Amino acid sequence: MKLLFISVFLLSISSVQAASIYAGKSKAAVVCSQCHGVRTTSAEAPFPPLAGRDKEYLKMALRQYRDKTRLSEIMNNIAGSLTDKDINNIANYYSRQK
Amino acid sequence: MKKIIKVNQTLMAGVASLFLLAGTVQAKSDMHQLYEDNCASCHGSDHGGYIAPAINSETLKGRSPTALRSLIMTGSFETLMPPFYGRLKDADIRAMVKYLQSTPKQNNPPWTIKDMKKSLKIYVKDESTLPSKPIYQIDSMDDLIGVAARGKYGRGNGSKAIFINSKTHKIVGEIDTGTAAHIIDFDPANSRWAYVKTDTAEIYKVDLFSMKAVRSIKTGYNGPALGVSRDGKYLMAGSFVPHNAVILNSDLEPLKLIELEGVDPDGKMVSSDSGMIIGTPFADIFAIALENAGQVWVVDLKDGFPITKIKNVGRHLHDAFLTHKGRKLMVASYDDSIVIAIDLKTRKIIKKLKAGCVPHVGGGAAVKVNGRTLGFGTNFGTCNNNTVVSVWDLDKMEVVKQIPVSGGTESPAAHANAPYVAVDIITKDRRARTIQLIDKKSLKVVKTLDVGGHAYFPEYSADGKFLYVSAGYAGDEVVVFDSFSLKKVASIQMESPAGIFSRGRVKYMTRGLSPDEME
Known part of the structure; x- marks a missing residue:
């Protein structure tokens, strides 16, 4: 019962936050795409591409980087400024790119 | 003393x-x-800055x-x-x-004819083995559009010259250039050949039929300037580092090295970066702008390659375009915000015309409207937010209008068959995502297109039906619009696309003039 309650609660959050692809696109353009590209990364880049990746995975990874439960000098800094809403938008945007 | x-x-x-x-x-x-x-391919081998700051x-x-x-x-x-x-x-x-x-700014590192000769690489020994016609479907070679894909790091596997069939918007060939491709010039006399110059001053000779580089040579450390003579027999390449230019034959063998130095308009003897180099359908000559010396030199393509020096042209010259069957040359001067008309026959200045803030004419554009030949000049700078595109009457050599646009601009595109002159807004905020379209007749901005990415270097296809624009930086695509409806019709992926060059240019010389007869 508790679990159900939590998941309903989560669902309502995500629909309230109705992750905007446009907001995600503009955030990704200024925060992520410099290194990770939009559809692909540079042939020379050491960074993983984000396009088409699983949305939930992207959200989890970004939260971990932000909260410093996953350590990376550069990602902890860059994700540090993102709100939950930003993270949802970005994950939603990148997961839809092909 | x-x-x-x-x-x-x-x-x-x-x-x-x-x-x-x-x-x-x-x-x-x-x-x-x-x-x-x-770093050097953008910031300059001498630490003195090149396309990026010093x-x-x-x-x-x-x-x-x-x-x-x-x-x-x-x-x-x-x-x-x-x-x-x-x-x-x-x-x-x-x-x-x-x-x-x-580290202070370094003196010019030497790069001599000997160094050049040593750097010559031959990829196809016997050119008679090359196919006699294109190995891909294309109606006319003029339909080719070349894009300088810089590659994110200005070097490596992302750096290419990419050739597209501008009727189908499909890539028909890719040439790896090692470092960022900057300029693509087509042989006006033989549709088989194109030359690609990189930011580290290598020139690749490309066989467009097989889409293969046949040879390459390094002509300096940095510098994009490249021209091809009207008969396709000579090339001239100029460098920012070191301060020289070289004349080559079409086998990329260097024939003559020219040191770039002279007295600037303020009376000072200076060593100079190479600005634009241009061949013209008007005569067997090259014209070269000496950026810092403020001179334009005309080189005759005959024994000894004699040079006529036109002095006091302007303070900090950069690029130029041709008009009147290639007899008149319009040269942009950054520091005094003028464009100078030069007669390549008399080799004298015709007139200095007012431009906007820091004129950068890119490839320039010229269109015939109601019997007048109008030249369009973009302006880089944003002095007091007074951002304009300059329009001159190239017959009378007078200013017609300074058209207000939303930011600094770098390159205009026009085509005799297309209704608009397209300019790229480069001011570094959201405006950089846009290009603006100027109606040829009313000389007003009638539409702003959001291209996404950093939109620059617009270019029309040879038939004028499509407008190609690079969406660079994080955009990583070339976007194609219908010239009339301005609807997006295609997107072509590549890494950091910049300059776009239609082979149609060899027919109309300057973009916007008639593709049917030389104007």
């Missing part, structure tokens, strides 16, 4: 720095190599090393500066900051 003192000072400084360097030669030369391999002890004085280190790690948004995190070791990034902040 003054000159002697100056030489002595330079000598002393040189001797002093030799002593200072002696202790750390090894480390310094390692750092120099690291700089050459990662980075040396003078320009970086007082800058926080921590801030510089993060800038190198993350790159700089809305510019071509890529993130070096993960590509360079942190220790190297820190050492680079130290090295840059302690």
Whole structure:
């Protein structure tokens, strides 16, 4: 019962936050795409591409980087400024790119 | 007397720095190599700046090393500066900051005819083995559009010249260029050949039928300037580093090296970057702009390659375009915000015309409207937010209008069959995503297109039906619009696309003039 309650609660959050692809696109353009590209990364880049990746995975990874439960000098800094809403938008945007 | 003192000072400084360097030669030369391999293609081999700012002890004085280190790690948004995190070791990034902040702008490193000859590489020994017609479907070779794909890091596997069939919007060939491709020039006499020049001054001769590079040569350290003669027999290439230009034959064999120096309009003898180099359908000549000396030189393509020097053209010349069957040359001068009309027959200045703030005409554009030949000039700068595109009557050589646009502009595109002159807004905010379209008749901006990415270097297909625009930086695509409806019709993926060059240009000389008869 508790679990159900939590998941309903989560669902309502995500629909309230109705992750905007446009907001995600503009955030990704200024925060992520410099290194990770939009559809692909540079042939020379050491960074993983984000396009088409699983949305939930992207959200989890970004939260971990932000909260410093996953350590990376550069990602902890860059994700540090993102709100939950930003993270949802970005994950939603990148997961839809092909 | 003054000159002697100056030489002595330079000598002393040189001797002093030799002593200072002696202790750390090894480390310094390692750092120099690291700089050459990662930074020099944009910031200049002499640390003096090129398409990116100068980075040396003078320009970086007082800058926080921590801030510089993060800038190198993350790159700089809305510019071509890529993130070096993960590509360079942190220790190297820190050492680079130290090295840059302690290294003055270097003297011109030598690059002689001997060095050039040694750098000549031949990829196809027997050119008779090349196919006699294109190995891909294309109605006319004029339909080819070449895009300089810089590659995110200005070098490596992303750096290519990419050729597209502008009727189908499909890629028909890719030439790896090692470092960022900058200029693509087509042989006007033989549709088989194109020449690609990189930011590190290599020239690739490309067989467009098989889409293969047949040979290459390194003509300097940095500099995009390249021209092809009207008969396709000669090339001329100019460098920012070092300050020289070279005439080559179509086998890329260097024939004559020309040192670029002269007295500038303020009476000072200066050594000069090479500005634009242009061949013209008007005569067997090249014209070259000496950026800092403010002179335009006309080189005759005959024995000894004699040079006519046109002096006092302007302060800091850069690029130019041709009009009147290639007899008149319109040269942009950055520092005094003028465009100078030169008659290539008399080799004299016709008139100096007012432009906007820091004129950068790109390839220029000229269109015939109601019997008048109108030239369009873009302007880089944003003085007092007074951003305009300049329009001149090229018959009477007078200013017609300074059309207000939303920001600084870099390159205009026009076509005889297309209704609009397209200009790229480059001001570094959201406006950089847009191009603006000027109606040829009303001379007003009638539409703003959001291209996404950093939109620049618009170019029409040879038939005028499509408008190609690079969406660079993080955009990584070339976007194609219908010239009339302005609807997006295609997107072509590539890494950091910049300059776009239609082979149609050899027919109309300057974009916007008739493709059917030379105007």
